[in-house]
Amino acid sequence: MTQYHPIKRLLIANRGEIAVRIIKTARRLGIHTIALYSDADARAMHVREADEAWHLGPAPARESYLDTGKVLRIAQQANADAIHPGYGFLSENSDFATACEQRGVCFIGPSGAAILAMGDKSGAKALMQAAGVPVLPGYHGADQHPDFLRDQASLVGFPLLIKAASGGGGKGMRRVDQLADFDDALAAVKREASAAFGDDHVLLERYLSRARHVEVQVFADTLGNAIYLGDRDCSLQRRHQKVIEEAPAPDIAPALRRAMGDAAVAAARAITYRGAGTIEFLLCGEEFFFMEMNTRLQVEHPVTEAVTGQDLVAWQLAVAEGKPLPLTQEEVVLRGHAVEARLYAEDVAAGFLPASGPIHWLHWPAGVRIDTGVGAGDAVSPYYDPMIAKLIAHAPSRSEAFASLADALAALELGPLVHNGPLLLRLCEEPEVLAMGHHTQWPIPTDTLPVPALVWPLAALWLASRERGASPWQQAAGFRLGPTRSFSAAVRIGEEARVLTLTERAGSLLWQGEQIPFELGADQIRLQQAGSWQRYPLHALGEGDYLLHLAGRRIRFSADDQHHQLHHDHQAGDAPGILAPMHGIVVALQVEAGQPVSKGQPLLVLEAMKMEHVLKADRDGVIEALQCRQGEQVSQGALLVRFAEQHTAQEERS
Numbered sequence: 002m003t004q005y006h007p008i009k010r011l012l013i014a015n016r017g018e019i020a021v022r023i024i025k026t027a028r029r030l031g032i033h034t035i036a037l038y039s040d041a042d043a044r045a046m047h048v049r050e051a052d053e054a055w056h057l058g059p060a061p062a063r064e065s066y067l068d069t070g071k072v073l074r075i076a077q078q079a080n081a082d083a084i085h086p087g088y089g090f091l092s093e094n095s096d097f098a099t100a101c102e103q104r105g106v107c108f109i110g111p112s113g114a115a116i117l118a119m120g121d122k123s124g125a126k127a128l129m130q131a132a133g134v135p136v137l138p139g140y141h142g143a144d145q146h147p148d149f150l151r152d153q154a155s156l157v158g159f160p161l162l163i164k165a166a167s168g169g170g171g172k173g174m175r176r177v178d179q180l181a182d183f184d185d186a187l188a189a190v191k192r193e194a195s196a197a198f199g200d201d202h203v204l205l206e207r208y209l210s211r212a213r214h215v216e217v218q219v220f221a222d223t224l225g226n227a228i229y230l231g232d233r234d235c236s237l238q239r240r241h242q243k244v245i246e247e248a249p250a251p252d253i254a255p256a257l258r259r260a261m262g263d264a265a266v267a268a269a270r271a272i273t274y275r276g277a278g279t280i281e282f283l284l285c286g287e288e289f290f291f292m293e294m295n296t297r298l299q300v301e302h303p304v305t306e307a308v309t310g311q312d313l314v315a316w317q318l319a320v321a322e323g324k325p326l327p328l329t330q331e332e333v334v335l336r337g338h339a340v341e342a343r344l345y346a347e348d349v350a351a352g353f354l355p356a357s358g359p360i361h362w363l364h365w366p367a368g369v370r371i372d373t374g375v376g377a378g379d380a381v382s383p384y385y386d387p388m389i390a391k392l393i394a395h396a397p398s399r400s401e402a403f404a405s406l407a408d409a410l411a412a413l414e415l416g417p418l419v420h421n422g423p424l425l426l427r428l429c430e431e432p433e434v435l436a437m438g439h440h441t442q443w444p445i446p447t448d449t450l451p452v453p454a455l456v457w458p459l460a461a462l463w464l465a466s467r468e469r470g471a472s473p474w475q476q477a478a479g480f481r482l483g484p485t486r487s488f489s490a491a492v493r494i495g496e497e498a499r500v501l502t503l504t505e506r507a508g509s510l511l512w513q514g515e516q517i518p519f520e521l522g523a524d525q526i527r528l529q530q531a532g533s534w535q536r537y538p539l540h541a542l543g544e545g546d547y548l549l550h551l552a553g554r555r556i557r558f559s560a561d562d563q564h565h566q567l568h569h570d571h572q573a574g575d576a577p578g579i580l581a582p583m584h585g586i587v588v589a590l591q592v593e594a595g596q597p598v599s600k601g602q603p604l605l606v607l608e609a610m611k612m613e614h615v616l617k618a619d620r621d622g623v624i625e626a627l628q629c630r631q632g633e634q635v636s637q638g639a640l641l642v643r644f645a646e647q648h649t650a651q652e653e654r655s
Contacts, residue, residue, distance in 0.1 A: 005323045008032055008083040008107065012076045013051070015087030016066060017374035018390060019298075020047035023085050026314040035079045037072065039065035041382045046374045055079060060384045061634075066090045069097045076106055083107035083321060085314075089386065092297040093120055109321045111296050115272045119294040122166045123204050129291045132271035134264045137283065137290045139206035141166075147187060150205065154183050157205050163187055165194035166202040173197060174241050176208055192588055192606070193613050211440045213284040214238065214292075215250045217265035218305045218313075221274045222320045228330040229262040230309050233301055235281075236441050237428060239353055244421075244445065245428055246301035247340045248308050251399055251437050253284075261289055268294060276320050277302070277313055283441075300343070300391070303372060307339035307395035338399040340406050342425040344413075346387040349424045349447050354582050355609050356419045357383035357637070364414035364543075368405055369394045381418060383584030383609075383637065389420060403429050411555040412542050430554055452494050453552055458512050459526055460558040461490035461501040463539055463547060466521050491561035498561040578628070579616055579642040581635045585609035590631050592642070596624045604642050607635070616641070 011027050012035040013020045020036060024047065027034045036051030041060035048054045055075045057065040065071070067090055076084055084101055086092035092110065099113030110116070119125045123141035130136055139161070140153040154161060154177070163186055165173025173194040175186040191201040214235045221227035234250035235243045249258075265280035268291065279299045281292040302313050316327060346356040363377040373390035381387055392413075394406035407429035413422050427446065428434055465488050485506040492499055504511040509518045510528075518529040526537045538550040546559045589606040592598060598618045607614045625645035629635055 006082075006107065007322055008318055010035060010079065010081045010083070011109075011318075012072075012079060012081035012084045013037065013047070013087065014066070014072050014084050014091055015089070016042055016045065016047055016385065018372050018388065019087035019089075019300075019374075021050055021374045022372050023087060023314055024050045026312055026318070030315065030318065032318070035075075035081055037066070037075065039384070041384050044379075046376060046379060053079070060382070062090065062384065069094070069100060072097075073100060073104060073106075076101075077104070081106060083109055083318075085109040085317070086297065088295075088297050088300055093295070095120060107321050109276065109317050111275045111278065112273070115274050116296045118272045119296050120167055122164065122168070122293055123202070125294060126204075126291070128271055129268055132267050134268050134271075134291045135289060137206045137209070137292070139204060141204045143202075145202055147184065150187060150203070151180070151183055154205055155180060157207055160208040160210075162206045162208050163190045163203050164206060165190060165198060165200070166204050167198040167200040168194060172241075173203075189606075189613060193608070196586075196588060196608055209283055209285050209290075210442060211285070212442070213250075214243075214281065214441050215253070215261065215284045215289070216279050216281040216299070217262055218299070218302070219265050219269045219274070219278045219280060220313075220316060220320070220326055221269050221276065221278075222326045223275055223323055224325050226326045226329075227266050227269050227274065228326060228328065228333060229265050230305055230311065230313075230333055231335050232258065232261060233304055235301060236439055236443070237434065237445070238441055239445050243301065243343065245340065245342050245425065245434075246304055247338065247399070247402070248301075248304035249335055249338070250284075251338075254287075257287060257289070264289070264291075277317050300388075301341050303370060303391060303393045304339035304341045304395075307370070307393060308335045308337060309333065310336065337395055337397045338402045339393060339395040340399075340402045340429075341391050341393045342406055342410065342429070343391055344389045344415075344425065345421045346381040346389055346418050347421050348419050348582075349421050350449075351582065352614075353421075354614065355383075355387040357381045357387060357584060358418050360389075360415065360418050362414060362416055365390075366392075366409035366412035369409040389415070389418075392425075400435065403435060407555055408548075411548050411557060414542075414544075426555065432553070450554070452497070452556065453554075456494065456549060456551060456556050456558070457492060457499060457501055458503060458510065459528075459537060459549060459551070460492045460494065460547070461503055462510065462519070462521070462526060463549075464490045464492060464558075464560050465503070492558055493561040494556065494558045500561075578625075578640055578644045579604055579619070581607065581637055581639045581641055582614070582616070583607070583609045584637050585614070585635060587629045587631055587633050587635060587641070588613065590627060590629075592624050592627070594624055594626050598622060598624060605629070607641075620644070 010033045013023050024034045034051045036048050036054040037057045038048045038054055039057050039060050057071055084106055091097045093116055095113040095117035098108045098116055101108035126136045126141045139157050160176055160178045163175045173190050175190050177183050177186045190203055195201040215232055217232045218230040232250045233246050233248040235246045237245040268280050277298050279295040282289040283292055306313055348354045348356055359380040365371045370393040371390055392409055394402045396402040396405050410422055410426040433439055487504045489502045509516045520527040524540055528535050540548055542548055549556045585607040588608045591603050591605055599621050600618055602618045603615050604618055605616050622644040626643045629641045
């Protein structure tokens, strides 16, 4: 008879939204939860939600969440019988998984050997080839000499990708289009890989243009059962990091879908896998190629939960206890479509620079699932990944799911922290995305769309009708007789405000020389233009904000009063040099004092959130001094490079 080992006390070796997510399932199952926190997370949501919480150490991850010794000591002191690593941090650390097992603590995940097998991307490719899983052409060997790698790059052909062999999460990766750029890209990937993973080994892969990123969720137990729970499309990416994910992956023939699922299960069986895992493929037409396996729960697992109706964290815990999988492959049924958007604290206009800071106001929209680790009054720390939340919509069809997610994003209230919510909304409304015309190389649009001219009079008309109470403005009769009426309304859309004066006569709106018949309803405005009536839905968002649907877009507006003034602004003044755009670590200095530089020239490399950001000169000039050292942790706004010409100008003014 199979022996089960019930989990009673679960230590969660993580933070933020995934820690909160795990706590919710554990609480439902009656499992006592133990949280960990750094100095930066002393008042975090996952600390508040757990049954108990233990202090790990200083804010930097290497001194807290990545310190295996501290985590294991606390697990022993807290009498934890299991550890859930979430994703990131120690979740794919084979030594940590092995150490847990050696100490008699159940690791919620695969064995250390399985993690090691797939953590080494070069070795993983060889294993997949042996298991009959298609892999991309490239070089995955042990020889890491730059000259040898350059020769191998020529053999693989361009364009190609240089990838950290121990990488993940889109970190440690560069596309190279020609041999002349190879050496610089190789050096950058090695720096990123060493900083993020402690291993600078790389592999080379043929770069496929217009490929889709499709991944398959696999699950295996300790009794020899292995299945897949559908697939996900994760092709909407920026800087190799996922932005929007959906399940099931659209527009895939049933036979191809089954082939990918079978290949994913074969991959899991090849390493005697246990628990939740994800096999990532590149899909080109009818061909698919193994990219990598993530030996953990994925960030985007909620879309799979939505279409399967299953709790994957509960599955993980059941497998760890020695129980069989809850379903067989034949019993897996997918219902509807789910879409997830990753809400990040980042400045899209500044090239997706990570942001951090307090959240003073936050109102989550209704109608979608929210996975988050923050609330109003909390802050996004500069020390960790800047994810704020995941918004997940589930509906009978793909179009309905995207529409529901767009409605939610349009209703989102969050500030003053800068975030990518407007970009996510735009992607949910983008015709090419809705038509599944995108791919992993598809350029995500980051420019600001202009507000359609018609929005302004419609918004003014709506606000005037709200202000006049039960006046004829709120009636839907249209074509009213009577004198000409004029009224004014102050309208705010985003950062722009206008005062508009409109004229109404006999049920028609006089606008830009046209007489436009209109009707006002409780939740819409109808206009007669070019011989036909057009309906423009509107609804209230609360606090005097409204949402207008026009030309496939959701446009938010409000009365321009004191309540709706901007809560924050971006002030730009004359800086004495180059300032740090975010908290980070200086990983490379590329200039020295006294050196003349030209506008656009790279000055230094700053690492933030495990990604490298090259800071360039914003003017021609001469470097007077470097205000930072390689390896130094710097704060947002700190002066890093001082220009002599700027300093001289200041001295003259004084």
